[in-house]
Amino acid sequence: MIGQGWWKYDPKAAGDLLIKAGMTKKNDKWYKANGEQFKITLLNWGTGNPTLQRLGTMVAELWTDFGIETTAFWAQDNGTNYNLGQYDVNMGWNIESWGGNPDISYFADTMHSRFYTPIGEMHNGRNQVRYKSAELDKILDKVNLSDFNDTKKSAELGLEFLKLTAKDMPTIPLMSYNVFSSQDNTYWTGYPNFDKPYANPVTNWANSRYIFTQLKQMLPPKK
Numbered sequence: 001m002i003g004q005g006w007w008k009y010d011p012k013a014a015g016d017l018l019i020k021a022g023m024t025k026k027n028d029k030w031y032k033a034n035g036e037q038f039k040i041t042l043l044n045w046g047t048g049n050p051t052l053q054r055l056g057t058m059v060a061e062l063w064t065d066f067g068i069e070t071t072a073f074w075a076q077d078n079g080t081n082y083n084l085g086q087y088d089v090n091m092g093w094n095i096e097s098w099g100g101n102p103d104i105s106y107f108a109d110t111m112h113s114r115f116y117t118p119i120g121e122m123h124n125g126r127n128q129v130r131y132k133s134a135e136l137d138k139i140l141d142k143v144n145l146s147d148f149n150d151t152k153k154s155a156e157l158g159l160e161f162l163k164l165t166a167k168d169m170p171t172i173p174l175m176s177y178n179v180f181s182s183q184d185n186t187y188w189t190g191y192p193n194f195d196k197p198y199a200n201p202v203t204n205w206a207n208s209r210y211i212f213t214q215l216k217q218m219l220p221p222k223k
Helices: 011-020 050-066 078-084 105-111 134-145 151-168 208-212
Strands: 024-026 029-031 039-043 069-073
Touching: 011 024, 039 050, 050 069, 105 134, 134 151
Parallel strands: 039 069
Antiparallel strands: 024 029
8 A cells, every 4th residue: 555644634744845835824825935825726526426526525625724715616618628627626537447457557548648738728538637757658658568467567567656646646546436336147147246356347437348258158047
């Protein structure tokens, strides 16, 4: 586990970091080195995902109480705001996985610099955080050339990725999002389960391509 204890709610540690960055606090408000008040706009989710909508609202409230005035907004055209990068912070669903396999290519490859788009330009659906790192590119190039079933190598490269993102913080993970899926093993078996969690069992993502190759047809029960 990388970063255990780093993500706790610690206003004093946060204040120390802002002071180190040259900011000052006056009348319970934080100000930049140039005297400008430190404000943040947060592009939140709409009613289509109430869990993340509540999460974004909570973040905005915590930052505002801390002295960083934060405005959480969602508009009918939030897709445009999102695609052009017209916000300071985006509350997004950024990290996915293959499930039980530690290979990080499913989500991490999207942060490769070849998908980088400058703010103000419509991005192509990948690298939504607009992160560019030669060090990350090297890690991802190794991931994409490694054997999917070489779990030891995948774990090693995943650890390098975690260390880099903990240092640069292009994205800040806040929580795991639990979903549920049902399976019918009457005619097909081999779905990922508790005993063999080889992939995320939710089949509306790209991992379904891997799941479908593992299924075996069951003969219908005799009458």
